[in-house]
Amino acid sequence: MAGNVHIIWYATGFRGEQLQAELERISPLALRYGATGYVVYRSQEDRYRFLQILDFEDHADWERWWHGPEMIDFRTYCQGWFQIPVMYVWNDRITERRAPSRTQVQANGH
Numbered sequence: 001m002a003g004n005v006h007i008i009w010y011a012t013g014f015r016g017e018q019l020q021a022e023l024e025r026i027s028p029l030a031l032r033y034g035a036t037g038y039v040v041y042r043s044q045e046d047r048y049r050f051l052q053i054l055d056f057e058d059h060a061d062w063e064r065w066w067h068g069p070e071m072i073d074f075r076t077y078c079q080g081w082f083q084i085p086v087m088y089v090w091n092d093r094i095t096e097r098r099a100p101s102r103t104q105v106q107a108n109g110h
Contacts, residue, residue, distance in 0.1 A: 002036075002055070002056070002057045002058075002092075002093045003055075003056065003059070003090055003091050003092045003093050004053050004054060004055045004056065004090075004091050004093065005053070005054050005056065005062055005066075005088055005089065005090050005091070006051060006052075006053050006088065006089050006091060007051070007052040007053075007054075007086065007087070007088040008049070008050070008051055008086070008087045008088070009023065009049075009050040009051075009052060009082050009086065010048055010049055010050070010082060010083040011048040011049075011050070011081060011082055011083075012048075012080060012081055012082060012083060013048075015048075015080075015081040015082070016042075016047050016048050018078075018081055019050065019078065019081045019082055020040075020042060020050065022074060022077070022078050022081070023040045023050060023052055024040065026070060026071070026074045027040055027052060027054070029065075029070045030054050030056075030065045032065075033061050033062075033064050033065035033068060034056060034057060034058060034061030034064075034065075035054050035055060035056050035061065035062075035065065036055045036056065036057060037054075037055040038052070038053065038054045038055065039052075039053045040052045040053075041053075055093075059090060062090065066088075
């Protein structure tokens with residue numbers, strides 16, 4: 001069943017900018033493993049807290065990405081930049097709808 005994974009990353013002191021840059025770099029690589037999309041959020045309230053959301057059609061694709069060489073290298077290279085344990089949760093997609101962005105509405109003349 002299609003779903004997404006929410007991964008909470010919490011940067012250690014003074015590592016927020018570095019962790020952000022690495023999350024920006026590593027997230028698109030999930031597309032190679034069958035992800036259909038991703039988004040990374042950084043909290044405005046707590047600048048050390050990140051939420052990475054990856055969409056997958058198949059749970060096995062998520063497992064291949066999470067345990068793949070790029071993510072192993074990421075966790076090794078960034079060791080000490082985030083708190084452990086890293087918490088993630090698979091969520092089944094039940095329903096979804098997105099409103100068009102303002103840019104899309106303006107482009108269509110509405």
